[in-house]
Each structure stands twice: as C-alpha cells, then as structure tokens.
Amino acid sequence: MRIGVVGLGYVGIVTAVVLADHGNHVIGINRNRQKSEQLAKGIPPLHEPQLKELLNKNLRNFTFSTDYESLKDAEMVFLIVPTPTVKGKIDLSYITEASMKVSEVNKNAILVIKSTVVPGTAKMIAGRTGMVVVSNPEFTKEGSGVDDTAHPNRIIIGASDKQAGDAVESVWAFTKAPVLRTNNENAELIKYASNSFLAAKISFINEIANLCEKLPGCDVEVVAKGMGLDERIAPYFLKAGLGFGGSCFPKDTKALASFAKEKGERMSIVEAAIKVNSNRIDHVIAQAKEAAGRDLSGIRVGVLGATFKEGTDDLRESQALKLIQKLKKMGAAVTVYDPITKAIPIKGVGMAETKEKCIEGSDIVIVATEWKDFSDAGKYAGSRPIIDARRIAGQSGNIRSVGLGK
Numbered sequence: 415m416r417i418g419v420v421g422l423g424y425v426g427i428v429t430a431v432v433l434a435d436h437g438n439h440v441i442g443i444n445r446n447r448q449k450s451e452q453l454a455k456g457i458p459p460l461h462e463p464q465l466k467e468l469l470n471k472n473l474r475n476f477t478f479s480t481d482y483e484s485l486k487d488a489e490m491v492f493l494i495v496p497t498p499t500v501k502g503k504i505d506l507s508y509i510t511e512a513s514m515k516v517s518e519v520n521k522n523a524i525l526v527i528k529s530t531v532v533p534g535t536a537k538m539i540a541g542r543t544g545m546v547v548v549s550n551p552e553f554t555k556e557g558s559g560v561d562d563t564a565h566p567n568r569i570i571i572g573a574s575d576k577q578a579g580d581a582v583e584s585v586w587a588f589t590k591a592p593v594l595r596t597n598n599e600n601a602e603l604i605k606y607a608s609n610s611f612l613a614a615k616i617s618f619i620n621e622i623a624n625l626c627e628k629l630p631g632c633d634v635e636v637v638a639k640g641m642g643l644d645e646r647i648a649p650y651f652l653k654a655g656l657g658f659g660g661s662c663f664p665k666d667t668k669a670l671a672s673f674a675k676e677k678g679e680r681m682s683i684v685e686a687a688i689k690v691n692s693n694r695i696d697h698v699i700a701q702a703k704e705a706a707g708r709d710l711s712g713i714r715v716g717v718l719g720a721t722f723k724e725g726t727d728d729l730r731e732s733q734a735l736k737l738i739q740k741l742k743k744m745g746a747a748v749t750v751y752d753p754i755t756k757a758i759p760i761k762g763v764g765m766a767e768t769k770e771k772c773i774e775g776s777d778i779v780i781v782a783t784e785w786k787d788f789s790d791a792g793k794y795a796g797s798r799p800i801i802d803a804r805r806i807a808g809q810s811g812n813i814r815s816v817g818l819g820k
C-alpha cells in the first residue's frame with residue numbers, strides 16, 4: 415500500500431518505520447525540511463530503540479517530504495500530529511490544519527486519526543474535509559515504541575464506513591493482535607480512558623507509597639507485587655516514584671477532565687490522579703530536606719536523570735525537570751546527570767559528564783528518572799544521602815527509598 419504519515423514525532427516516525435518494514439511504501443510528511451533530509455539519509459531525529467536500524471533497512475520504502483503534494487497517490491493517510499493541552503483544553507489546530515491540507519491534494523485517501531483526540535473529532539474532520547475518517551488510536555510507549563507498534567496488545571478501529579475500517583484492519587493484520595471494531599467516538603474515548611486509567615493507577619500506588627513511609631516494615635514494592643499477582647489488577651503501572659510525566663499522561667488526563675466538565679460530568683478520579691501527581695515533587699523535596707536536616711538553600715543537590723522516563727531522550731513534562739526547577743527556586747546548587755540528555759532547558763544548572771562526578775560533587779543525591787544505569791548509585795555515594803525517588807538504586811547504606819517505611 416502507499417501510506418502517508420503526517421507528523422514525524424515519536425509516534426509518527428515509529429509508526430512509519432514499522433509500516434515500511436511490513437511492505438508498505440510510506441510517504442512521511444513533516445514541516446521541517448532538515449528533518450526530512452536527515453531521515454532520507456537514515457538519520458532519525460530522536461532516540462528510540464531499533465529505530466535507526468529499521469529506518470535504514472527500509473530506506474527504499476520511504477519518501478520523506480515537507481510537501482503535501484507527495485500524498486496525491488496515497489491510499490491511506492495517518493495523521494499523527496500533536497494535540498497539546500492548552501490552558502487545560504485540547505488544541506485541535508494541528509489536526510484540523512493537517513487534515514485540510516491532505517484533503518486539498520487527495521480526497522480519496524482514507525484519513526486515519528492516530529493522534530489522541532476527544533470524542534467527536536473524527537466526525538468533525540470528516541465534515542470539514544469530506545473525507546472518510548477512521549479512528550485508530552495508538553498505545554505505544556516511548557522507549558519501546560517499535561516493539562509496541564509491531565506487537566500491540568490490541569488494535570482499536572473506529573469507523574462508520576465498513577470498507578475503510580476493513581482497509582485499516584488489513585494494514586495491521588501482521589500484528590495478529592485482537593481487533594476491536596467500533597464507531598469513531600468509542601475509539602476516541604478508549605484512548606483517553608486507557609491513558610487516564612494508567613495515570614490513576616500510578617497515582618494510586620504513589621498514595622500507597624506515602625502511607626508505607628509512615629508504617630515501619632511496609633514497602634510499596636512488595637505491596638505492589640502482591641497486588642499485581644491478582645490478574646484483575648495486573649502488575650503493570652504500579653511502580654511508585656516521582657510520578658508520571660511525558661507528552662501523554664499529563665496532557666491527556668487534563669484534556670479528559672476538562673472535556674468531561676464541558677459535558678457536565680466530573681472526572682473526580684482523574685482530577686485526583688493529577689493532583690497526587692503534582693504533589694510528588696514536594697513530597698520528594700520534603701524527604702531531601704529531612705535528610706539534609708535543614709532547608710536546601712546552598713546545598714549541592716545532584717539529580718540523576720532528566721528525561722521523563724528511561725529509554726528516551728524526551729524531556730517533555732518531565733517530573734525530573736520540574737523537581738530541578740523547584741530545587742533551583744529554593745536556592746539549591748543543582749547538578750544533573752542523564753545518560754542520554756546532555757543539556758536541559760533550565761538556566762544555572764550544571765550538567766555532570768558522568769554519574770560518578772554528579773554524585774561526588776553533591777551533598778545530597780536524588781534519583782529522578784528510572785534509568786537502570788542508576789542501580790549502583792549507592793556505590794559512589796560515600797556518606798551522602800541518596801533519595802531514591804524511582805526505586806531503582808536498591809537499599810544499601812544511605813539510600814532512602816520512596817515508599818519504604820522506616
């Protein structure tokens with residue numbers, strides 16, 4: 415098939431590469447000429463496992479362009495453009511703009527919305543463009559995007575046009591994943607409900623972690639493990655820590671809460687999940703203060719990790735960055751080490767070349783991202799306290815773990 419992919423961010427480029435790897439010719443459209451030129455040479459614009467290899471293996475199955483004209487022969491066009499939350503509300507301008515541009519060059523293609531959008535969006539886009547629109551939300555995680563796209567848990571296809579739904583289903587048939595066929599609105603809401611549920615699961619375990627800290631002998635890791643053995647609960651997304659960040663959970667939880675409010679409904683569990691999550695930063699700072707025995711002004715704090723999670727170079731909505739910002743505001747002298755990111759968008763923060771240097775130049779260390787590389791942080795700490803806000807560093811000597819009762 416000739417398949418267009420509009421938007422080559424984390425999800426777009428991963429989807430494009432997986433589709434090309436399964437025999438399709440992919441026309442990748444994005445606004446940045448330099449990015450297109452680099453991609454055509456096999457150089458991906460972002461860090462994601464397997465991406466570079468698959469891109470290079472399939473280079474001849476790609477056309478990269480900034481010009482929507484290149485989509486004129488496409489049979490299907492995936493829209494994978496951002497849907498940011500602006501002032502607590504979803505901003506659909508990228509979707510509307512991109513879909514109009516596609517419709518100007520090729521109205522016959524099936525338009526597939528992969529971006530996360532509120533229910534009613536596909537219908538609205540179909541009305542504006544006159545195109546057949548299928549909703550096909552994605553469930554890939556950064557850091558394992560290629561695997562998640564090629565081997566998903568499920569494929570959700572929302573379509574009012576049966577043939578168009580069949581065509582999208584056939585594109586993903588190689589995954590052998592269970593398929594749910596439904597209407598556009600259900601497909602759109604399934605994505606929000608899924609992300610919000612996972613976010614709520616994380617906030618729930620983080621509240622249990624707070625309780626564990628007040629209970630000598632209790633350990634949230636063991637509690638989560640025991641809970642996860644119940645297959646109704648499942649062990650996933652029960653890792654207590656600094657909370658959720660990234661380009662999806664923070665924006666999607668807020669968008670769902672505000673969308674529901676507009677419809678006269680209150681998503682009180684989702685609202686609570688957002689609140690619990692934003693309190694994580696203060697919680698960890700309180701632990702650092704307690705370990706320091708005073709406020710943090712003038713204290714040298716080494717922060718291990720800057721990205722929103724391990725396995726990615728993505729800093730968007732990173733809890734680690736929020737923590738760093740707050741520490742700076744309190745007058746701490748902050749040095750950061752991250753295995754992938756060598757610069758962060760916060761002024762006046764030192765970047766250490768190695769984790770050893772970051773630890774050794776600090777009075778207190780906070781592990782803020784769950785990189786496996788930090789599992790031996792205790793080895794370099796000497797008598798310095800380590801606040802392990804991601805439960806990755808084990809339990810030796812001066813390590814103080816989130817969710818562990820003393």
Ligand code: UGA
Binds near residue numbers: 552612655
């Ligand atoms: C998330 C969803 O997991 C995907 O299914 C979805 O497709 C994607 O959003 C999206 O909407 O595009 P992602 O944001 O890439 O994926 O990363 P996650 O692995 O879900 O992690 C999100 C945040 O939650 C990270 O900051 C991570 O550190 C945190 N987290 C995750 C925890 O604190 N505890 C956990 O148990 C799991």
